Amino acid sequence: xxxxxxxxxxxxxxxxxxxxxxxxxxxxxxxxxxxxxxxxxxxxxxxxxxxxxxxxxxxxxxxxxxxxxxxxxxxxxxxxxxxxxxxxxxxxxxxxxx
Numbered sequence: 680x681x682x683x684x685x686x687x688x689x690x691x692x693x694x695x696x697x698x699x700x701x702x703x704x705x706x707x708x709x710x711x712x713x714x715x716x717x718x719x720x721x722x723x724x725x726x727x728x729x730x731x732x733x734x735x736x737x738x739x740x741x742x743x744x745x746x747x748x749x750x751x752x753x754x755x756x757x758x759x760x761x762x763x764x765x766x767x768x769x770x771x772x773x774x775x776x777x
């Protein structure tokens with residue numbers, strides 16, 4: 680079952696890459712942008728991550744694939760956390776801390 684999740688996740692990630700490349704090489708489309716983001720998130724959620732304790736096996740190729748698949752979502756989460764930190768006040772209210 681884990682091998683099937685790895686294969687489907689990799690396939691969905693490749694579809695997201697193709698959507699991103701066509702978004703860059705052709706004209707901009709909101710549908711392609713949302714589709715690529717959806718593919719990256721689904722691949723991230725479907726991948727049996729070693730960090731989340733879903734995969735115990737050690738294999739260098741799977742570790743590299745895990746890093747590559749989780750990278751786009753991790754970058755977006757860090758950006759969103761940074762933006763949240765900018766707008767969070769020490770008192771619990773709304774403040775812009777620069």
